[in-house]
Amino acid sequence: MHEFDTHTTFRSHAPGYWPAEAMEQWHDHRWQLRNRIDSLADLEAKLVLSDEERAGVLLAGTKLAMAITPHFFNLIDRENPDCPIRRQVIPRIEEGWNAPEEMADPCGEDHHMPVPGLVHRYPDRVLFLVTDRCASYCRYCTRSRVVSGVGEQQLETHWEAAFRYLETHTEIRDVLLSGGDPLLFSDAKLDRILSRLRSIPHLQFLRIGSRIPIFLPQRITPELCDMLKKHHPLFISIHTNHPRELTLEVRDALARLADAGIPLGNQSVMLRGINDSVEVQKALVHKLLMCRVKPYYIYQCDLIHGSSHLRTPVASGIEIIEGLRGHTTGYAIPQFVIDGPGGGGKIPLNPNYVIDSSPSHVTLRNFEGNLFEYPNPSPIQPDDLLSLRHRALAKAR
Ligand code: SF4
Numbered sequence: 001m002h003e004f005d006t007h008t009t010f011r012s013h014a015p016g017y018w019p020a021e022a023m024e025q026w027h028d029h030r031w032q033l034r035n036r037i038d039s040l041a042d043l044e045a046k047l048v049l050s051d052e053e054r055a056g057v058l059l060a061g062t063k064l065a066m067a068i069t070p071h072f073f074n075l076i077d078r079e080n081p082d083c084p085i086r087r088q089v090i091p092r093i094e095e096g097w098n099a100p101e102e103m104a105d106p107c108g109e110d111h112h113m114p115v116p117g118l119v120h121r122y123p124d125r126v127l128f129l130v131t132d133r134c135a136s137y138c139r140y141c142t143r144s145r146v147v148s149g150v151g152e153q154q155l156e157t158h159w160e161a162a163f164r165y166l167e168t169h170t171e172i173r174d175v176l177l178s179g180g181d182p183l184l185f186s187d188a189k190l191d192r193i194l195s196r197l198r199s200i201p202h203l204q205f206l207r208i209g210s211r212i213p214i215f216l217p218q219r220i221t222p223e224l225c226d227m228l229k230k231h232h233p234l235f236i237s238i239h240t241n242h243p244r245e246l247t248l249e250v251r252d253a254l255a256r257l258a259d260a261g262i263p264l265g266n267q268s269v270m271l272r273g274i275n276d277s278v279e280v281q282k283a284l285v286h287k288l289l290m291c292r293v294k295p296y297y298i299y300q301c302d303l304i305h306g307s308s309h310l311r312t313p314v315a316s317g318i319e320i321i322e323g324l325r326g327h328t329t330g331y332a333i334p335q336f337v338i339d340g341p342g343g344g345g346k347i348p349l350n351p352n353y354v355i356d357s358s359p360s361h362v363t364l365r366n367f368e369g370n371l372f373e374y375p376n377p378s379p380i381q382p383d384d385l386l387s388l389r390h391r392a393l394a395k396a397r
Contacts, residue, residue, distance in 0.1 A: 183210040
């Protein structure tokens with residue numbers, strides 16, 4: 001099979017690298033969590049590491065923990081040291097080096113927290129950091145200062161103060177639950193949080209940001225979906241970076257969410273050597289649509305400490321949008337954004353399609369490079385209006 005076929009085809013990943021008991025328990029999300037690969041010994045028992053990876057794993061214990069679900073680990077191509085799955089979750093020594101432009105809190109979230117755990121940066125919506133734990137840890141995580149619990153800071157969520165803030169700030173209409181990964185909570189706990197939010201009349205719209213459907217699709221149980229659908233309108237943003245992440249198990253988990261009436265969007269992060277090509281991004285967005293997920297954002301990787309080996313030039317993201325717009329379905333095209341360093345919020349970036357602009361017209365370029373002039377509206381002349389009036393009067397007689 002050609003490598004590209006693994007991008008475009010949904011494949012199931014049988015538990016080939018685990019003991020016999022895994023065959024029986026593979027679909028139990030609790031088993032998956034209990035059996036995460038989270039130590040050097042665990043990892044070396046299953047994979048030959050490079051020196052750079054071994055050093056990276058040893059350093060990760062003081063920065064961002066390593067943990068990989070068996071499901072996601074099984075997607076690693078052991079023959080390929082540059083496997084795009086491997087590079088997202090296995091630490092490397094480069095993580096230990098902070099480039100001068102990098103920060104611990106690149107989106108300036110800590111300065112926009114009126115209550116610990118609640119980020120209020122945009123006028124009508126908030127980010128609610130409800131947990132610091134994830135099913136697996138992404139090596140470029142923008143919140144690695146708190147996520148996984150071994151970094152520089154601890155996440156403190158002041159629950160009651162956060163709910164009171166939301167109750168008294170009637171301008172807030174949209175709450176995004178994130179962290180960490182809220183879908184790691186039990187159904188009952190998540191239900192309590194969503195119910196409390198739903199008891200606040202001015203909150204119109206709830207969102208959950210989660211990578212669980214990708215790292216741990218077994219967690220998307222019918223019971224979870226039944227609970228979530230009580231809280232509509234509820235949207236979920238998933239996080240997928242490479243088409244190989246979209247396996248049959250993931251596709252089925254996403255179908256369960258979609259069947260529960262939950263609109264799904266995907267956020268991916270531009271990562272060097274992982275998804276920084278038009279070919280990979282096009283395969284990703286096509287597979288997402290087949291999973292009923294709208295490709296929503298491609299993020300320029302935030303300036304998080306230790307990420308320079310994974311970050312790409314800004315031009316790569318613009319080239320990818322250029323390679324998608326006009327070349328595939330409009331629904332498949334995400335918005336490329338940079339989160340303004342230090343707290344600027346999302347800033348959209350696009351290829352330049354406006355070549356020239358004047359009061360009378362704009363000159364535009366289409367996806368094939370052809371030029372078109374689009375005229376601005378012409379003012380109606382008084383003489384023309386007068387003659388129209390005369391004609392209307394004549395008809396009335
Ligand atoms: S799932 Fe999200 S919050 Fe968790 S480590 Fe990955 S990027 Fe960070």
